[in-house]
Amino acid sequence: MRKSIATVSLSGSLSEKLTAVAAAGFDGVEIFENDLIASPLTPEDVRARAADLGLAIDLYQPFRDFEAVPDEVLDQNLRRAESKFEVMERLGADTLLVCSSVSPDAVDDDGLAAEHLNLLAGRAREHGIRIAYEALAWGRHISTYDHAWRVVEAADHPALGTCLDSFHILSRASDPRGIEEIPGEKIFFLQLADAPLMAMDVLQWSRHYRCFPGQGGLDVAGLLAHTVRAGYRGPLSLEVFNDVFRQADAGRTAVDAMRSLLALEESAGLAALPETVVPSGFAFAELTAADTEPLTGMLGSLGFARTGRHRGKPVELWEQGEARVLVNTSGSDRRSGPSLAAVGLESADPDAAVRRAETLLAPVVPRRRGADDVPLDAVAAPDGTELFFCRTGRSGHPSWTDDFTPVAARTAGTADDGDRAGVTGIDHVALPQPWHHFDEAALFYRSVLGLKPDESQDLADPYGLFRSRAVAGPGGTLRIALNVAPSPEGEATRSQHIALATDDIVATARRLRGRGTAVLPIPANYYDDLGARYGLPAERLGVLRELDILYDRDGSGEFFHFYTVTVGRVFFEVVQRTGGYGGYGARNATVRLAAQHTAQLGAV
Amino acid sequence: MRKSIATVSLSGSLSEKLTAVAAAGFDGVEIFENDLIASPLTPEDVRARAADLGLAIDLYQPFRDFEAVPDEVLDQNLRRAESKFEVMERLGADTLLVCSSVSPDAVDDDGLAAEHLNLLAGRAREHGIRIAYEALAWGRHISTYDHAWRVVEAADHPALGTCLDSFHILSRASDPRGIEEIPGEKIFFLQLADAPLMAMDVLQWSRHYRCFPGQGGLDVAGLLAHTVRAGYRGPLSLEVFNDVFRQADAGRTAVDAMRSLLALEESAGLAALPETVVPSGFAFAELTAADTEPLTGMLGSLGFARTGRHRGKPVELWEQGEARVLVNTSGSDRRSGPSLAAVGLESADPDAAVRRAETLLAPVVPRRRGADDVPLDAVAAPDGTELFFCRTGRSGHPSWTDDFTPVAARTAGTADDGDRAGVTGIDHVALPQPWHHFDEAALFYRSVLGLKPDESQDLADPYGLFRSRAVAGPGGTLRIALNVAPSPEGEATRSQHIALATDDIVATARRLRGRGTAVLPIPANYYDDLGARYGLPAERLGVLRELDILYDRDGSGEFFHFYTVTVGRVFFEVVQRTGGYGGYGARNATVRLAAQHTAQLGAV
Missing domain, CATH: 3.10.180.10 (2,3-Dihydroxybiphenyl 1,2-Dioxygenase, domain 1)
Structure with a gap:
């Protein structure tokens, strides 16, 4: 399957990150917004640099605190989205990750959330953009993948799908078998991260201790297998927030990341590698x-x-x-x-x-x-x-x-x-x-x-x-x-x-x-x-x-x-x-x- | 009040720790058992070194997994205790910290726990030693200070008292006002530590993130005030497990520790320092x-x-x-x-x-x-x-x-x-x-x-x-x-x-x-x-x-x-x-x- 990685997973400037990602053999990247904002490269520069390196820009992320808000906040949020659509067009990115809201403005109303996401998807489609909606494990009202999917299903818009993230799902001990009930074509994106098993606040755990699949204690391979059985054919994309990786050499971390995905595909039964010969x-x-x-x-x-x-x-x-x-x-x-x-x-x-x-x-x-x-x-x-x-x-x-x-x-x-x-x-x-x-x-x-x-x-x-x-x-x-x-x-x-x-x-x-x-x-x-x-x-x-x-x-x-x-x-x-x-x-x-x-x- | 610190709070060999503690002006130390075990100094050497430095050995700790066990385990545990009493006599230490059990051998029976602690205190008294029983926040059956005190009270032995630890009490959000209901002379020891407020497994929090009072988010001064109102007149003793302090220079950490205690006494209304002149x-x-x-x-x-x-x-x-x-x-x-x-x-x-x-x-x-x-x-x-x-x-x-x-x-x-x-x-x-x-x-x-x-x-x-x-x-x-x-x-x-x-x-x-x-x-x-x-x-x-x-x-x-x-x-x-x-x-x-x-x- 195609392989991608979020720029936040690596150290350095955006330019260094792209170079490292390409050198490790990835097919694409997720552009983490803060990496673009802090870069002296224009979106057009980034697009050209990625193209030169043979990298697709598979996702732009994250767009936060959008849905289920009062009307005046909705208007602001739509304006905010339009501005991001413009950036994405300049970047040549066609999928925007929208995370479930953590805002105190948001109300607990799935119907309203679906209505707003439908509206957002409509605006996005005018720009040739798709919306991938993801449940954050600490989302205010929507914090599980099945809940996010129900809202996406209710919103019922061709430019709206869901994004699954192995950390958000497995950190809450959600049952990943339910993924198979989601139509594969509505899973717009799959983010993969592992983590050591730790009893701590899930937000802190997520922001500091994620690691690449195979390095922690979560069954990422099992989750991947369910997602492929559901019919997902998009990229496998790593999104890892890790305090140590942030300090490490980007080129080396990218190789580590690619090794993780290769081994993960094998573990999930999706690809065959040369046989393991365990030394005796x-x-x-x-x-x-x-x-x-x-x-x-x-x-x-x-x-x-x-x-x-x-x-x-x-x-x-x-x-x-x-x-x-x-x-x-x-x-x-x-x-x-x-x-x-x-x-x-x-x-x-x-x-x-x-x-x-x-x-x-x-x-x-x-x-x-x-x-x-x-x-x-x-x-x-x-x-x-x-x-x-x-x-x-x-x-x-x-x-x-x-x-x-x-x-x-x-x-x-x-x-x-x-x-x-x-x-x-x-x-x-x-x-x-x-x-x-x-x-x-x-x-x-x-x-x-x-x-x-x-x-x-x-x-x-x-x-x-x-x-x-x-x-x-x-x-x-x-x-x-x-x-x-x-x-x-x-x-x-x-x-x-x-x-x-x-x-x-x-x-x-x-x-x-x-x-x-x-x-x-x-x-x-x-x-x-x-x-x-x-x-x-x-x-x-x-x-x-x-x-x-x-x-x-x-x-x-x-x-x-x-x-x-x-x-x-x-x-x-x-x-x-x-x-x-x-x-x-x-x-x-x-x-x-x-x-x-x-x-x-x-x-x- | 007298000031003491556990050797585990500082980096280095036992000898370095003692030197640093004395130089910072402490009156005594708690000897953390692993520091003694790993030291080439005999207990007699340590006793002499501490005496030369003007330090009392206020506590020997910890003794684990003692109480509320089947008879054959009790026999082993008493033999184990006798061996520690011998070490303490060689050290010149007269108080042993006993932590509430985390062993799967322990049964949930306060009466049995009290009976065993009474037995232990009797043995201890023959060596001129007192037992200070403390509730670990993650103790198997006894995990709160008031529960530990009830068991001590029931055991009713003059050589048995309780040890209070601000981290164990405040990390569980126990109400420290209850401390005032414990007779001061039955509070044999007071250990003080602060910690940043973190939502994580309390054992990991305790072992890696404790800090000196005034550096974290716990109301250690309030707890101290309650303990003094209860009539406690023993030492204020710092016991801090901190990954960074373990790496830092012991002499400097000891000064930081003493500064913490001086400021803590002021905060708790127990001592006056020269007035604060906040710069404008x-x-x-x-x-x-x-x-x-x-x-x-x-x-x-x-x-x-x-x-x-x-x-x-x-x-x-x-x-x-x-x-x-x-x-x-x-x-x-x-x-x-x-x-x-x-x-x-x-x-x-x-x-x-x-x-x-x-x-x-x-x-x-x-x-x-x-x-x-x-x-x-x-x-x-x-x-x-x-x-x-x-x-x-x-x-x-x-x-x-x-x-x-x-x-x-x-x-x-x-x-x-x-x-x-x-x-x-x-x-x-x-x-x-x-x-x-x-x-x-x-x-x-x-x-x-x-x-x-x-x-x-x-x-x-x-x-x-x-x-x-x-x-x-x-x-x-x-x-x-x-x-x-x-x-x-x-x-x-x-x-x-x-x-x-x-x-x-x-x-x-x-x-x-x-x-x-x-x-x-x-x-x-x-x-x-x-x-x-x-x-x-x-x-x-x-x-x-x-x-x-x-x-x-x-x-x-x-x-x-x-x-x-x-x-x-x-x-x-x-x-x-x-x-x-x-x-x-x-x-x-x-x-x-x-x-x-x-x-x-x-x-x-």
Whole structure:
């Protein structure tokens, strides 16, 4: 279906917005009136600019507080409308959104509202314009879509139809099945927005917290399916008021918006995208470091062995169990120290995975590949992390590991099996997200990789609340924790981490303790509280306390975890899950974050 | 009364918090359990640190989900309590806050709740500890203060009392008069917090948006008065969960907190502060500039005349009507260009004004005054702007203008009366506020200067929503608009402005146009909309359009205003108010902000 977006959804001048919308591949725009009013471009300029960019002007909006008013106010309102019709003719826009009135002038009289809307539609038709009447969720007398439709039906004018808005409908928990009772040709427009589920005043919720479909908690796909079944064939148009998007780069937000619509069409069964290939695990984590010593020292002390060296690039492979870490000395920034630059994801079909990612507008990473290297496909996640789709060691397929020349055991920096610490693989990685793109990230992982986002959680750092939202594959085969800082300041330096799995955390911790691994010290007070909270046996509590192991549990299992100190931007976590524990120890995050600040200060 | 604050109200480690609390002059603290758990300090360390700082530990909190549970859960809960009593003994804390249960284990049985609380109080007393039971606004069965008190009364134990929390009581719109029916000695603790009036889930409201009394919309002073009338003599203790305060500097937040309590005691009639001397107008605005040319060029073109030169400092006085602008070349930063550094406020009693400001912890500005200079007292506002209290040209009092040597007319940069543009005085100044200190600023102007804050408004800039909150004296004699940017990034460069009053904006605008003053161009689309919105006569609209004058009106009058381009960090506005218009043209802010971005880019 045609795709459109309201200019209010993006930051910048009207000109910047149009450019961004066109670049992201939209077919049209809704011109939000305030964007035109504040623009130095004349309506004719805007029309020409949109035409040059290949954009239709699908809607002009909003026209407020029109209907069901006393006669003298009606006269003023009709004059006001005539003036807008003139602007629309200059713009080349043929549909005007009229919102249900919130004015104290309006009376509760559906017949009068219908009569006035009929009159307005008649005037509009003289200009070749159609009126799309929409119920605001906080409309004074008309606040539901079915009520708005009854008034439109009663007004019975060919230039009058209704506009449906997923936020206004779903925020009030109206039943969207009734949409199918509206004749499709009378649905003049469809505006789409999602929102996180929040118990708050609907006007504030609407004006500040809307997001693109797939980023919130509303069933926008279901609503869309009903609307198409009703016979609607107009554009799918996003209208999102969001405090963060208003600050973000317009070009990037527009791409996020388009990705949302593509995924939405698929969810609603309206379009097929290349099949989702959900990754089944981590192939590797790739760290870049100009100076590898602090990092390889840490890896060695964690029981990793250097097992390979890339044939053509300055990259080393370190392994322990199924955990593989690449250390890459090319292209890193010495000042920021080691950082996590890429993640390898096990994929049953890397080509298909890349096709889907490309279709969903994920940037494909330019390959810096030698002639003989095994093909390795990657896309960039919203935070810049490169995601490689890998088939590690599967018979009949080339494996990226073939590009590495094995390193003889017992050379410096390697460990033989006796030195291993029991790490079995990578449990999850945690990636700090750009402050302006946290919603984008959740949608990216959901739509591109088929991972399921958890609810967002607050984590109290001593210097502000972080938010964290994990995405995971079915059965927890792949887990990524996405974190966002309290404010956009200094975000480039925020830490990333790699969580390693073990089946016996006590043995692993003891082994590491024995070899002097720098483990993050946890305050004694934490264990006093832990004992009180869970009534753990004294002996068990003593072991946790001795080894700086944190503990959590939920209805289905237990979670044990400890942390290393931070090297550059990166630290490691070692975790053990028992039963069906599916979380990340969020309850312990406050203690961990405070301990990291303490460790960084190097003092109590 | 004694003053205390919960550690959760401040950012940082527990040690930083204690230091900040003591420095701000508090008598005690509530230790928020998570702050202790995350601290590397032992309870004994904390006790010693607090004692060294002269702080009592007035409360340990919170203890959750205790009462009205099945027997086996009760046993666990009592064990949990015993463990906390031990921690409290180590801390030297003698009062434990117990919140009403939110657990699904809890049953709706007041008798059982009372029985369990009696049991808990008995155990507590063995450790010399008292239990203060508080109703959470979202408690499962007990969510109002009067209900909590009935349970405490029924439990009837000397070591059991109630804790009142202004947020929990006022957020539910409970009637606080009932507090007077509780015997004062059974009110073991009083927690104070304000909050902006918001229609949202009370738990989220409480956890993210609380603020210090006087910064929000709850009648905390009234509640306090009832509590004191009940006979409460314990500490006034602030407990504020606020996302912004969590990020702000703890030392500064603690001072803000103490200012709030001092003003609150005064509002509740519990303490007298030096009398409020509400300023009656602007004496001057002081701009600093390393290179004065762009600024004095602008002042000259606006019709200001250079009328004086300071006897001992590199400061010039420029005047027009009652508008006085000082141009100071000392101490300014060349890179940021001209900026507004100080404001002179007309005060009937400068000494008294400074006494009040000092009592309310406003930093007194060190005087850089020559031996013969007229005394001029200043304090620093939260954004660093210096506020001078002046008595300009009053007979019998020295005037700051006496320090200026008159400049002969017709010298360069002066204008004779024929060149004046009709500016009569300063209408208001607009000051961008530090992102972390917007609530602090409103309280500062309210408590220190006796100005009344308006409601906060959103202003849509092309790159994010600004918030704006004006403070004004009675009858609009003094108006200051406080603005805060969408995020803390780059806030040092945000612009300030001086709004000049005229009685005839058209004549002033024509005069300025004639002399080539650089006025901010307003888009033609704005006037098309203005005509439609208000049905202004074509001729009048034409004049506004020609002169780039913006227009607004409210129920009592009209507002006309135009802007100059920005020089350094500063721009000027010229305004005319008719009737009783009391606003600032906020409706036009979107257009002005967009026009400023356009002008800054120097291109359409």
